[in-house]
Each structure stands twice: as C-alpha cells, then as structure tokens.
Amino acid sequence: MLLAEDDIHLGELIVHLLKKKGVEHVDWVQEGEDAYDYALASFYDVIILDWMLPNGDGVSVCQRLRKNGYHGAILMLTAKDAVQDRVEGLEAGADDYLVKPFEIDELMARLKALSRRTFAPIQEEIVRWGAFEVNRTSHTLMKNGQQIILTPREFQLLDLLLQNRGRVLTRDIILDRIWGYDADVSMKTIDATVKLLRKKIGDEQQQLIKTVRGVGYTIEK
C-alpha cells in the first residue's frame, strides 16, 4: 500500500495504524511526484492519496496514474467537502474519497471495502527474468517451465530484489521492507535468507543475486 500525505503527523499516524491493523507493507511519500513515481515503479493494491500535495497535487497525480495504466484502487483524502470537488476526484479516476478529519475506523473500513472490490480485476503480474518467471499473483517461481517452491520469506526477498533491479539494496532497507522497521531480528537473518534463496534458484555462484560488499545485495539489470 502506498500513502501519499505531506502532513508528517498524520502520515506517521496512518502508517502506524495500518501496520497495527496488519497491513503488510506500507510505503509513505510526501510529494506528488514521488507518489507518481513510486506507484508506477512498484505494484500497489491501494494508494491513499492526499488531495493537496507539494510538487504535484493529488488530482493530477491520480489522472496521470490512470492514464499510464495503474489499475489498483485509489482513495483520495481531502479537506474539501463540496460536491463538485468530490465529483472531480472520482472523475479523475479515484475510487473513493474520505473527508478530513476522519476517524481511523472509517479509513480502515473503506480500505477493506476497496480491497475487497479490487481483488478480482487485479492484473496478472508476471516478471520475466532470464530463465525465470515470477508470478506475483500465484506466488510461484518457474525456471525453464519447472516450478520452484519458495517460502514466504524467500519469495518476499526475491520479489523485493526484482522490483529494484539494478539498484543495490542495503541490509537496512531489506530489513525494513521485509521484516518491518520495528523487527527484532539480526542482520544475519538476511544473509541466511539470501543463502536459502540462492540455493533454491541454483545460484551458488552468485551470478544472479550479487553481493555488494559493504553495501548489500542486488540483482543486476
């Protein structure tokens, strides 16, 4: 899930509550352009988009996202309650909106309703990578037509690396994204998971997942 909200306090609160409610993965950006870039770079089921953002307002971000093929749900946050504004938001491609100030229960209820609705028309997402084919909907990995069964952690790690191909992910970031910022595990756990993943995909030579000494891990472009 992606949250685009420039108010630091509200942003922190929402992220905190979402995690508490069991939302696996929340990214938070504070500017319109960032929201746009993140949304098209990664894959989000739902985007919570503030109406007013510095550097690219919510409505135009929403419009451009729809134009460029983003098919997940979009929930707009707005301080305006005029009918015309609501209509404008929905016309821009938002699926729902919530007027500030709102209660967190209502946000949760709306998110739930949205993802219930979003669930069906979600696009197949298949990432091809050399001899591999990663299917994010079926949670499967194929190598030359042969299925490789990954554990959840292994799949998360591969997915994360693949989403960031060409970029080196530091251990800090990996820990943050997979185990969560408040996880209580040692860095060694990452190395161990990398090891397991490498073994499963037959990468003992570290040709596929590269170690960048002193920095982290990467899958090259």
Place this chain on the structure above:
Amino acid sequence: MLLAEDDIHLGELIVHLLKKKGVEHVDWVQEGEDAYDYALASFYDVIILDWMLPNGDGVSVCQRLRKNGYHGAILMLTAKDAVQDRVEGLEAGADDYLVKPFEIDELMARLKALSRRTFAPIQEEIVRWGAFEVNRTSHTLMKNGQQIILTPREFQLLDLLLQNRGRVLTRDIILDRIWGYDADVSMKTIDATVKLLRKKIGDEQQQLIKTVRGVGYTIEK
C-alpha cells in the same frame, strides 16, 4: 442495476435519470425483502440500496446478500451522516455510500467508479476442469459423468477456487468471500472444508487443490 428505494418520488427520479444516462436495465423494488430476492435471483453489477426500507432494512439486506454470495457492488443511500453509521454500512459489506440529499451528478460519478472497479469476467454457467464439470446453476459436480454430491460450503469453496484459477487465495479472502466479512469462525474451518472437498473429489494427493504454504490455497491454471 437494481434500485431498492421506498420513496416513490426519489425512486422514479433515479430510474428516470439512470435511463437517461444510458443505463440499459434498471429494476426498482420498494421493500427490503424484494431487494434481497431480486438480487439473488438475477445478476446485477450494482445494487443501490436505501438504508431504511420497509420489510427488511438496507443494512441487514446487505449483510445477508454478502453472506449468500452476492459479489457485485453495493451502494448504500442514507440520510445519516454519522461516522459510526457509515462504518456500519461498510462493515455490512457495502462498497460505498451516499448521504441524502445528494446531487445526481455525484450519484452518477460514484456508480461509474463502482462499476469500473466491479467489472468482472462474465461467469460461465458450466465450468470444465479436467475430468470435472461444474454446473454453477444447479450446483452440481460431475466427474467422468458420475455425479459427486457436494455440500453448500464445499461447492462454494470449489467455485471460488475455480473462479480464481491460477491465483492463490489467502485464508483471509476465502473467509471473506465464503463466510462473510464478519464471520465468527476460525481459520481452521477453512482447512477442514478443504479437507472435505479434497476427499470428495478424490484429491488426497493434493494434485488438484494445492496448498501454498504460508499463503493459502489454489487451483492451478
């Protein structure tokens, strides 16, 4: 599209405007029970449901519809604007709500947003699947011409998995879709039902219904 609204004037107005806007087919009922019966009898993309209806109020109709497998969109009309009421509506399984009095433009915008989100592949009445033939109207299952009798729960589960072939369904989603958002049953119930279904279709080896550890269940494409 189904409209459940007891106010004659408002009902006529909405039907009129919907037709004018090009909505092909609008059914209009004025009582809760009728709404319930109509909705389960035919297939509607969207149901517009007034919160207060004679003979079965909107919230309970909504709840029962979800419980009994209605998966289209539901838009609630309400005169109430308290946060708690809104949450109640969404919790009951509505996808959206609109507070009266509203402008027709907003209704149209919301309906548009809803049907964009709802758009689902047309449901086949008879689904063929290997040696099996599933009839979704008569709720029967044939294997090589031999009938296998499934209980309602078993059938719902098979149907849900089959509708989502190639996708892994998490326990959360299965619970939501079969038992309903507010079901008071443990996750183990799902496992138990899977077990029963597997036994009936002769899938003790889990070749047909696969377990994706840590994620959920799936029928492969």
Place this chain on the structure above:
DNA sequence: TATCAATATGACAAGTTTGTGAAAAAGGTT
C-alpha cells in the same frame, strides 16, 4: 602476505503452519 571485517555456510532449536480424525454443535426433516 598477514590481518581483519564482511559474508557464506550448515546445523540446530524454536516457532509456525497445515493435515487429520474424532467429536461437538447446529440445522433440517420426519
């Protein structure tokens, strides 16, 4: 090349998830 920190490796224990069968609970029918 010697040294040191970073990373890899494999084994293990603890923790989770799923399978299984029996039994209880809930409904429906006669």
Place this chain on the structure above:
DNA sequence: AACCTTTTTCACAAACTTGTCATATTGATA
C-alpha cells in the same frame, strides 16, 4: 423427539520455516 446431514471446533501430529549461532571462507587493505 429422534434422526440425519452439515458445519465447526479441537487436539495432536506432521511438515515446514525461520532465526541464531559457531565456524569457514572471502575480499580488501595495509
């Protein structure tokens, strides 16, 4: 009420995952 079917729960077993640790290996640097 007695009977039947379906649904749900429960307890335990089995299978699998995960994180940690001790130790080995590697690579950078002096």
